[in-house]
Amino acid sequence: MNLQVSREELLKPLQFVAGVVEKRNTLAILANVLLEVEGDVLTLTGTDLEVELVARVPLLSESAHSAITLPAKKLLDICRSLPAESVLNLVLEGDRVIIKSGRSRYNLSTLPAVEFPNIQTDEATQPVTLPQRVLRKVIDSTTFAMAVQDVRYYLNGMLLELKDKQLRSVATDGHRLAMALTPLENSVPHAQVIVPRKGILELQRIVEDSETPIALELTPNHMRATLDQYTFTTKLVDGKFPDYERVIPRGGDKEIIADKESFKMVLSRAAILSNEKYRGVRLHFSEGNVQVLANNPEQEEAEENLAVDYVGDPLEVGFNVTYLIDVLNAIKGEQVMIKASDANSSALVRDFDDDTAVYVIMPMRL
Numbered sequence: 001m002n003l004q005v006s007r008e009e010l011l012k013p014l015q016f017v018a019g020v021v022e023k024r025n026t027l028a029i030l031a032n033v034l035l036e037v038e039g040d041v042l043t044l045t046g047t048d049l050e051v052e053l054v055a056r057v058p059l060l061s062e063s064a065h066s067a068i069t070l071p072a073k074k075l076l077d078i079c080r081s082l083p084a085e086s087v088l089n090l091v092l093e094g095d096r097v098i099i100k101s102g103r104s105r106y107n108l109s110t111l112p113a114v115e116f117p118n119i120q121t122d123e124a125t126q127p128v129t130l131p132q133r134v135l136r137k138v139i140d141s142t143t144f145a146m147a148v149q150d151v152r153y154y155l156n157g158m159l160l161e162l163k164d165k166q167l168r169s170v171a172t173d174g175h176r177l178a179m180a181l182t183p184l185e186n187s188v189p190h191a192q193v194i195v196p197r198k199g200i201l202e203l204q205r206i207v208e209d210s211e212t213p214i215a216l217e218l219t220p221n222h223m224r225a226t227l228d229q230y231t232f233t234t235k236l237v238d239g240k241f242p243d244y245e246r247v248i249p250r251g252g253d254k255e256i257i258a259d260k261e262s263f264k265m266v267l268s269r270a271a272i273l274s275n276e277k278y279r280g281v282r283l284h285f286s287e288g289n290v291q292v293l294a295n296n297p298e299q300e301e302a303e304e305n306l307a308v309d310y311v312g313d314p315l316e317v318g319f320n321v322t323y324l325i326d327v328l329n330a331i332k333g334e335q336v337m338i339k340a341s342d343a344n345s346s347a348l349v350r351d352f353d354d355d356t357a358v359y360v361i362m363p364m365r366l
Contacts, residue, residue: 154239
């Protein structure tokens with residue numbers, strides 16, 4: 001191996017690939033990134049056996065075919081710390097790679113490329129191609145509602161559903177649910193997969209808000225996403241996702257419309273004095289006003305009032321304030337709509353001007 005690569009071309013792809021590498025691993029090789037050279041292209045691969053990311057980086061000159069693995073974190077730290085516009089020269093000497101850049105010189109240990117594991121995928125369906133911004137939008141709208149290390153393992157991820165001419169994403173942790181859909185230009189075969197939490201977070205990092213296409217391939221056990229510079233593969237969660245349609249409340253006869261930013265600030269201030277463990281706040285809706293109340297075991301209290309568009313009988317309901325703020329952060333519009341029926345029923349929250357994403361929050365008894 002003898003190659004020359006620009007720091008600027010290498011840094012971002014290396015950050016993405018190193019992000020996939022598991023910090024704690026049982027196999028030494030999994031702490032490494034695979035470097036493969038073919039002509040004037042350097043291919044970087046990182047994996048934790050569940051998720052794999054391959055990035056392609058242009059070289060400054062052609063090089064003979066070769067492959068080796070290097071410690072991912074050390075290589076990234078070296079690349080990150082070098083001056084801008086640096087050129088890195090990597091030369092294999094025995095079982096070491098010498099990295100030279102300007103007056104700097106580094107000596108890194110290697111492991112053989114033949115030991116590096118690859119995720120073996122099954123036969124894929126016909127790829128579904130869509131603009132990156134479309135996938136990005138549905139992921140951004142629902143990511144926050146995924147469960148974290150829930151014993152119901154099928155909640156530790158996101159449901160992606162292709163149906164007719166729509167792509168839908170759904171995430172829930174059992175206390176809240178987020179669902180977003182976006183139309184597609186062409187009809188697609190029906191498919192429903194659960195992508196694990198890490199897979200979604202890594203995919204979210206590389207997908208841009210652009211018209212550049214991304215191709216999704218689904219198999220019974222894997223999902224593969226191919227972009228111009230990256231190929232991302234993740235194992236799927238083997239489980240049955242809850243019937244999200246049954247969770248979405250249909251009845252809510254009480255409709256509240258509020259300025260999103262003002263409502264978020266009111267909730268954030270009241271949350272300061274909420275119970276740190278349960279994070280509960282009480283909302284009193286009356287004609288033209290919402291009163292937000294919070295207290296804690298130290299007998300401290302917060303009260304906030306905000307003018308809202310509401311006409312109807314008074315309604316008092318408790319919510320986890322963190323869940324409400326997460327939804328408001330996901331909403332892009334200026335106004336938020338809340339639909340509720342009573343203090344014991346889930347509330348439906350959405351952007352007043354955009355009904356392609358809806359959020360369901362269960363009430364709390366305070």
